[in-house]
Amino acid sequence: MNHIARLAGMSNFLDWRNRMMHAVWRQEESLSEEVLAWMSKTYDEFGEISEDEFLELWTMRTFSMARSAFEVIQESVLDETGKSVTGEEFCYVNYLRDPEFGPVGVVRFKSVEVSTPDWAEVLGVMAEGVQEFVMDYYAMVWPVCGRHAFGLHVDYLHETAVWKCNGGLAGGHVIRAIDPSIPTPQPRLSHG
Numbered sequence: 001m002n003h004i005a006r007l008a009g010m011s012n013f014l015d016w017r018n019r020m021m022h023a024v025w026r027q028e029e030s031l032s033e034e035v036l037a038w039m040s041k042t043y044d045e046f047g048e049i050s051e052d053e054f055l056e057l058w059t060m061r062t063f064s065m066a067r068s069a070f071e072v073i074q075e076s077v078l079d080e081t082g083k084s085v086t087g088e089e090f091c092y093v094n095y096l097r098d099p100e101f102g103p104v105g106v107v108r109f110k111s112v113e114v115s116t117p118d119w120a121e122v123l124g125v126m127a128e129g130v131q132e133f134v135m136d137y138y139a140m141v142w143p144v145c146g147r148h149a150f151g152l153h154v155d156y157l158h159e160t161a162v163w164k165c166n167g168g169l170a171g172g173h174v175i176r177a178i179d180p181s182i183p184t185p186q187p188r189l190s191h192g
């Protein structure tokens with residue numbers, strides 16, 4: 001491909017990406033590297049798909065990530081507490097698609113919801129939902145810091161969802177990545 005054709009290809013892609021971001025009611029600044037990379041991959045794979053097709057892909061991906069995230073987190077709860085967050089009576093996760101509320105599908109769990117196919121965000125939101133469920137249903141704080149006995153909260157570090165404890169001197173510390181298959185991100189010690 002020559003230089004001009006490459007530039008034209010890039011501008012077609014950016015036009016398409018802008019149209020798709022508009023269709024899902026998002027701004028570029030609000031999307032993570034991961035989502036932008038997925039959009040680029042989708043364009044490479046399927047070309048200039050329509051808004052409707054893109055909304056469908058976006059929603060399917062969000063729903064599928066939410067199911068995977070729920071699996072990962074309920075397994076952590078089971079490992080750490082012996083308590084179950086699954087089973088018929090625990091079907092609290094809702095997958096909604098209603099044009100009145102927006103162009104893409106929404107996953108709702110307890111008081112939280114997510115509608116962006118970003119693994120860190122989906123994981124963080126589902127973790128908060130499960131945490132709330134464990135508190136309401138078992139009257140139990142989960143997860144807890146082994147060092148300070150505080151309940152942990154969801155945070156994000158370098159685009160990774162983590163469990164963080166507010167205890168300690170340095171304004172809290174990261175316990176681990178919420179997804180156990182991801183290494184715990186290390187805070188950068190120096191900002192130059």
Ligand SMILES: [Zn+2]
Nearest residue numbers: 145148165167
């Ligand atoms: Zn702690």
